Amino acid sequence: MRIDILTLFPNMFEGFLTESIIKRAINDGLVEINIIDFRKFSHLKHNQVDDTPYGGGAGMVLMCEPVVEAIESVKDEDSLVILTTPQGEKYTEGKAMDLKKYKHLIIVCGHYEGYDERILNFVDLELSIGDYILTGGEIPAMAITDSVVRLIDGVITKESYEEETFSNNLLDYPTYTKPATFRGLSVPDVLISGNHEKIKEYRLNEQIKKTKLKRPDLWEAYNENQKSEK
Numbered sequence: 001m002r003i004d005i006l007t008l009f010p011n012m013f014e015g016f017l018t019e020s021i022i023k024r025a026i027n028d029g030l031v032e033i034n035i036i037d038f039r040k041f042s043h044l045k046h047n048q049v050d051d052t053p054y055g056g057g058a059g060m061v062l063m064c065e066p067v068v069e070a071i072e073s074v075k076d077e078d079s080l081v082i083l084t085t086p087q088g089e090k091y092t093e094g095k096a097m098d099l100k101k102y103k104h105l106i107i108v109c110g111h112y113e114g115y116d117e118r119i120l121n122f123v124d125l126e127l128s129i130g131d132y133i134l135t136g137g138e139i140p141a142m143a144i145t146d147s148v149v150r151l152i153d154g155v156i157t158k159e160s161y162e163e164e165t166f167s168n169n170l171l172d173y174p175t176y177t178k179p180a181t182f183r184g185l186s187v188p189d190v191l192i193s194g195n196h197e198k199i200k201e202y203r204l205n206e207q208i209k210k211t212k213l214k215r216p217d218l219w220e221a222y223n224e225n226q227k228s229e230k
């Protein structure tokens, strides 16, 4: 898979691309990630890429020309162009699974007040990472990239993501590691019993308990799924 991220602030991605699992995925050739600076596509003095909004109002607006030309410089028949925006479809693990199927993602980061609305004619999908406003699309672009890359075959074990929160509408089960007792708090006996059947049963019960308590919406979806599978 290739992911091209279009941004006004390429330096924000330095740590993201050079640490941990993302770094390893790049080094192992499982994903190619390019950071592309809109300013390279400016035709104006001082590489200007934004201007004041028509009709007045606060802040600066990203111009069509550099953004659309940046998209066109990398786009081909395999590309899906994503715009990060708080006005987009809410991003979920399910969406990450969909995005994983594409060969090429182009992620456009807005900044300042936003972007010229005509840019929407050149994108396939608008994604929001939640109902709050960030200063720019860089953190959303990292969130989307990170969640998709970890699903690419070979990046982490399939078992790691197949059993985790959201994979079957249940929250993940609780996990523990050494020491077996910390400040009087002990690991549940069943986990050190060596009885794999009992451990499986315990974990599923814990998943159900947690989901009912913390995410009744997921619990409902889980039950709906169980009914339709029957």
Ligand SMILES: C[S@@+](CC[C@H](N)C(=O)[O-])C[C@H]1O[C@@H](n2cnc3c(N)ncnc32)[C@H](O)[C@@H]1O
Binding pocket: 083, 084, 085, 086, 087, 108, 109, 110, 111, 112, 113, 114, 115, 127, 128, 129, 130, 131, 132, 133, 134, 135, 136, 137, 138, 140
């Ligand atoms: C300050 S925001 C602009 C908000 C815009 N004026 C509005 O009210 O819809 C600047 C940029 O940050 C990004 N952004 C901010 N919050 C976001 C969110 N929750 N999800 C995705 N992108 C977001 C988008 O790229 C957006 O264009």
